[in-house]
Amino acid sequence: xxxxxxxxxxxxxxxxxxxxxxxxxxxxxxxxxxxxxxxxxxxxxxxxxxxxxxxxxxxxxxxxxxxxxxxxxxxxxxxxxxxxxxxxxxxxxxxxxxxxxxxxxxxxxxxxxxxxxxxxxxxxxxxxxxxxxxxxxxxxxxxxxxxxxxxxxxxxxxxxxxxxxxxxxxxxxxxxxxxxxxxxxxxxxxxxxxxxxxxxxxxxxxxxxxxxxxxxxxxxxxxxxxxxxxxxxxxxxxxxxxxxxxxxxxxxxxxxxxxxxxxxxxxxxxxxxxxxxxxxxxxxxxxxxxxxxxxxxxxxxxxxxxxxxxxxxxxxxxxxxxxxxxxxxxxxxxxxxxxxxxxxxxxxxxxxxxxxxxxxxxxxxxxxxxxxxxxxxxxxxxxxxxxxxxxxxxxxxxxxxxxxxxxxxxxxxxxxxxxxxxxxxxxxxxxxxxxxxxxxxxxxxxxxxxxxxxxxxxxxxxxxxxxxxxxxxxxxxxxxxxxxxxxxxxxxxxxxxxxxxxxxxxxxxxxxxxxxxxxxxxxxxxxxxxxxxxxxxxxxxxxxxxxxxxxxxxxxxxxxxxxxxxxxxxxxxxxxxxxxxxxxxxxxxxxxxx
Numbered sequence: 227x228x229x230x231x232x233x234x235x236x237x238x239x240x241x242x243x244x245x246x247x248x249x250x251x252x253x254x255x256x257x258x259x260x261x262x263x264x265x266x267x268x269x270x271x272x273x274x275x276x277x278x279x280x281x282x283x284x285x286x287x288x289x290x291x292x293x294x295x296x297x298x299x300x301x302x303x304x305x306x307x308x309x310x311x312x313x314x315x316x317x318x319x320x321x322x323x324x325x326x327x328x329x330x331x332x333x334x335x336x337x338x339x340x341x342x343x344x345x346x347x348x349x350x351x352x353x354x355x356x357x358x359x360x361x362x363x364x365x366x367x368x369x370x371x372x373x374x375x376x377x378x379x380x381x382x383x384x385x386x387x388x389x390x391x392x393x394x395x396x397x398x399x400x401x402x403x404x405x406x407x408x409x410x411x412x413x414x415x416x417x418x419x420x421x422x423x424x425x426x427x428x429x430x431x432x433x434x435x436x437x438x439x440x441x442x443x444x445x446x447x448x449x450x451x452x453x454x455x456x457x458x459x460x461x462x463x464x465x466x467x468x469x470x471x472x473x474x475x476x477x478x479x480x481x482x483x484x485x486x487x488x489x490x491x492x493x494x495x496x497x498x499x500x501x502x503x504x505x506x507x508x509x510x511x512x513x514x515x516x517x518x519x520x521x522x523x524x525x526x527x528x529x530x531x532x533x534x535x536x537x538x539x540x541x542x543x544x545x546x547x548x549x550x551x552x553x554x555x556x557x558x559x560x561x562x563x564x565x566x567x568x569x570x571x572x573x574x575x576x577x578x579x580x581x582x583x584x585x586x587x588x589x590x591x592x593x594x595x596x597x598x599x600x601x602x603x604x605x606x607x608x609x610x611x612x613x614x615x616x617x618x619x620x621x622x623x624x625x626x627x628x629x630x631x632x633x634x635x636x637x638x639x640x641x642x643x644x645x646x647x648x649x650x651x652x653x654x655x656x657x658x659x660x661x662x663x664x665x666x667x668x669x670x671x672x673x674x675x676x677x678x679x680x681x682x683x684x685x686x687x688x689x690x691x692x693x694x695x696x697x698x699x700x701x702x703x704x705x706x707x708x709x710x711x712x713x714x715x716x717x718x719x720x721x722x723x724x725x726x727x728x729x730x731x732x733x734x735x736x737x738x739x740x741x742x743x744x745x746x747x748x749x750x751x752x753x754x755x756x757x758x759x760x761x762x763x764x765x766x767x768x769x770x771x772x773x774x775x776x777x778x779x780x781x782x783x784x785x786x787x788x789x790x791x792x793x794x795x796x797x798x799x800x801x802x803x804x805x806x807x808x809x810x811x812x813x814x815x816x817x818x819x820x
Contacts, residue, residue: 263313263314264312264313264314264315264316264317265313265317266288266289266309266312266313266317266322267288267317268288268309269286269287269288269309270287270288270289270291271286271287271291271358272284272285272286272287273285274333274334275325275353275354275357277328277346277349277350277353278341278346280335280338280340280341281328281329281333281334281335281338281341281342282333282334283325283326283327283328283333283350283354284325284326284331284332284333284334285323285324285325285326285354285358286307286323286324286325287321287322287323287324287358288309288312288315288317288321288322288324289312289315289316289317289318289319289320289321289322290317290318290319290320290321291321292321293317293318293319293320293321294319294320294321294364294365295320295321295323295360295362295363295364295365296315296320296321296322296323296363296364296365296366296367297323297351297355297363297365297366297367298311298312298322298323298324298367298368298372299351299366299367299368299372299373299375299376299379300324300326300327300330300331300368300371300372301368301369301370301371301372301394302327302330302370302371302486302489302490303327303330303371303489303490303492303493304327304329304330304337304485304486304487304488304489304490305327305330305331305371305372305486306326306330306331306332306482307324307325307326307331308324311324312324314367318779320364323354323358323360325350325354327347327350328341328342328346328347328350329342329485329488329489330485330486330489331485336481336484336485337481337484337485337488337489339443339488339489339492342489342492343496343498343499344374344375344378344493344498344499344500345499347375348375348378348379348382351375351379352383355386362385362386362387362388363386363387363388364388364389365388365389365390365391366379366380366387366389366390366391367390367391367392368391368392368393369392369393369394370393370394370396370529370530370555371396371490371493372392373392373393373394373395373396374396374397374398374498374505376390376392377390377392377397377505377514377538378500378505380513380514380517381505381510381513381514384513384514384516384517385601387514387517388517388518389517389518389519389520390514390517390518390519390520391519391520391522392519392520392521392522392538393521393522393523393524394522394523394524394527394529394530394555395521395523395530395534395535395538396530396534397503397504397505397506397534397538398493398494398497398498398500398504398505399502399503399506399534400497400502402530402531402534403435403494403497405531406528406529406530407419407422407434407435408434410528410531411464411528411529414464414528415463415464415528418460418463418464419460421456421459421460422434422456422457422459422460423437425441425452425453425456426438426441435491435494435495436495438453438456438457438487438491439491439492439495441453442454442457442484442487442488442491443488450484450488451480451483451484453487454480454483454484454486454487454488455477455478455483455487457487457490457491458476458477458483458486458487459474459477461486461490461529462474462476462477464528464529464554464555465528465529465554465555465556466554466555466556467526467552467553467554506537506538506541508541511541511542514542515542515544518544518545519542519544519545519546520545520546520548521535521538521539521545521546521547521548522548522550523535523536523547523548523549523550524550524553524554524555525549525550525551525552525553526552526553526554527553527554527555528554528555529554529555530555532549535547700773701766701769701770701773702766702769703769704769704770704772704773704802705762705765705766705768705769707769708755708765708768708769709761709762709765711752712752712755712756712761712765743789743792743793743796743797744796744800744804744808746797747796747797747798747800748800748805751768751800755768771800772800772801772802772805773802775795775799775800775801776801776802776803778799780794780795781794782794
């Protein structure tokens with residue numbers, strides 16, 4: 227009877243903890259819509275670079291001065307950069323380089339068409355890279371027109387690009403240009419398109435690019451400004467699922483409005499001086515086939531048709547394609563890219579095939595003389611016993627689809643584990659590759675950036691979710707989770723079971739020291755809140771503290787004791803991740819009790 231009652235109590239507590247765990251995970255793995263991204267300090271370097279006798283480019287650098295160099299390429303043509311573009315990149319890891327392209331943003335002269343072509347911009351990237359002393363880009367990131375430049379630059383300088391992240395794909399094909407006006411977008415927004423062409427003389431309405439180019443290059447400024455505002459109103463109105471009023475306000479800025487419309491029309495009417503289909507030609511895609519690439523595309527992008535992203539992925543099947551549901555074109559839209567939907571940039575030491583990518587290592591590996599002779603040292607990977615036939619041929623397995631329907635959460639499929647034996651932890655690149663391979667293709671692709679400072683995907687997700695420690699709504703969500711824990715008998719009923727939970731552990735992955743520290747400190751916190759006169763304020767304060775702790779990196783040393791290591795994420799340093807791990811441990815061990 228005692229055993230039965232003991233078992234019943236365990237299951238009752240388990241049911242409560244399962245509910246608690248789901249609430250906690252739902253909270254930590256909250257929708258990316260609520261995550262503001264990484265906060266950066268002001269630029270550690272900015273200035274102007276003269277790239278010709280006419281043009282001076284404004285550039286700025288953010289994040290870690292000796293970090294992994296990332297190049298951000300803005301859209302348009304005629305867009306601009308700003309501090310807001312850095313939110314995708316961890317400032318403790320990346321050195322983020324921004325610049326305004328010729329005639330755009332803070333670059334001078336504004337809206338100048340002289341010496342302003344695609345080839346000039348690609349040359350400018352090289353001039354800037356050399357000017358700031360970057361030997362090779364860890365990642366090139368670009369959206370819309372920025373994706374065009376990213377792909378063209380990588381095709382021209384594949385040896386200088388470690389990885390690519392492109393979103394809202396645009397390759398300047400005639401069909402894409404036609405789609406963004408009469409052939410496609412006009413059929414979805416017929417009323418707005420009527421407003422767009424009504425600004426043109428009737429004889430130019432069948433060829434809006436030509437008609438607007440005449441107005442945007444007219445001799446009188448009033449005509450140019452009026453045409454620019456009409457052009458930009460169309461672009462801004464169809465760029466997001468919901469009209470972004472803040473973006474529409476930019477139209478009243480004459481300098482921005484004219485440079486954006488004029489440069490965009492200038493490039494579009496000339497097809498960006500590219501042969502139609504140039505970027506997607508097999509011969510050009512072959513140049514970048516070895517470069518790890520993530521393609522991010524809004525499912526309802528009206529400006530850049532999703533077909534282009536799919537065509538790019540079909541041409542480069544080793545890439546990863548992430549569809550963002552309920553998203554349009556603009557990266558600033560609340561449903562668009564965030565650090566959680568943004569896939570991490572793979573290291574350029576990582577090969578493209580899954581079986582090889584899993585063996586990628588962050589340490590320096592030997593380079594064979596053959597690759598050295600061919601100048602392909604960056605593509606060389608180490609393989610022990612290369613001529614030994616493996617027992618299980620990975621190549622014989624059906625290829626897994628790389629088209630992911632947005633966010634990835636790792637699974638533990640036994641069948642997949644048998645197919646791909648654990649090679650050991652070789653570094654974050656290898657770990658990330660294993661996570662992706664063991665992920666169910668029906669799950670969602672929400673990998674957060676994994677750097678050498680991270681040990682697990684879960685920790686990075688939790689840390690990203692805790693970026694805004696002053697967000698009242700997020701703090702309240704955490705307080706609700708803690709209130710649920712408080713209502714579970716203040717954890718008092720678990721004290722008699724804690725020793726049995728630890729006793730039935732087959733792995734002891736937490737260790738008795740960690741479990742004891744957590745039990746004592748968490749129970750003390752709950753008791754203090756219970757005895758306070760304002761329990762709601764108490765759980766809010768604790769929620770805020772856990773958020774603060776979750777954003778702090780681990781300060782690990784080679785000489786620390788086990789207890790010192792555990793104290794990094796328990797007691798006063800308790801984190802949201804710790805609670806999630808403990809709850810998982812409790813549920814697992816309760817089921818093990820006979």
